[in-house]
Amino acid sequence: MICFDTMTIIWGVQGVAKETQSHMVPRTKRYIEYLAEKNEKVMIPAPALTEYLVYFDREERKDQRQIIERNFIVPSFDIAAVEVAAALLGNTKVIQEMRRKGQYDKIRVSIDAQIIAVAIVNQAEKIISHDPRLTKLANERIVVQEVPVIQEQLKMGFD
Numbered sequence: 001m002i003c004f005d006t007m008t009i010i011w012g013v014q015g016v017a018k019e020t021q022s023h024m025v026p027r028t029k030r031y032i033e034y035l036a037e038k039n040e041k042v043m044i045p046a047p048a049l050t051e052y053l054v055y056f057d058r059e060e061r062k063d064q065r066q067i068i069e070r071n072f073i074v075p076s077f078d079i080a081a082v083e084v085a086a087a088l089l090g091n092t093k094v095i096q097e098m099r100r101k102g103q104y105d106k107i108r109v110s111i112d113a114q115i116i117a118v119a120i121v122n123q124a125e126k127i128i129s130h131d132p133r134l135t136k137l138a139n140e141r142i143v144v145q146e147v148p149v150i151q152e153q154l155k156m157g158f159d
Helices: 006-014 024-037 046-053 059-069 081-091 091-101 104-123 132-138
Strands: 002-004 126-128 143-145
Touching: 002 006, 002 104, 006 024, 006 046, 006 059, 024 132, 046 059, 046 104, 081 104, 091 132, 104 126, 132 143
Parallel strands: 002 126, 126 143
Antiparallel strands: none
């Protein structure tokens, strides 16, 4: 099972990106199609879904939630995940390094820890994320990788 971080959902489901990241929308959509073709299960941890839904109005949130629930597994942040998140946040070496490098934002780091913990507890193979803070916080407890480039297969003219 593959786990998506928030930006991956924004690019691949909503189809929105900053101008400098616009290339990530088709790249992520191709990756989602590839995973579907391979019958690969994809999870979106509840904390990532929270970050995703927060910018929609009430009606749009309902529609987006239905899209997500139809196409992805949405595991909750449960007691087992709480324990893993606490251990990640308790890694003072990593947290201090993040502070030194200006990568520490208490709320964002807490949500990142929750996303990582849900992925670990639900035995995700990897987390797809472009967030260096999430990678650092995961501290090699789970693979964190950027959205892979999936080449689009061109149709051959041999009909």
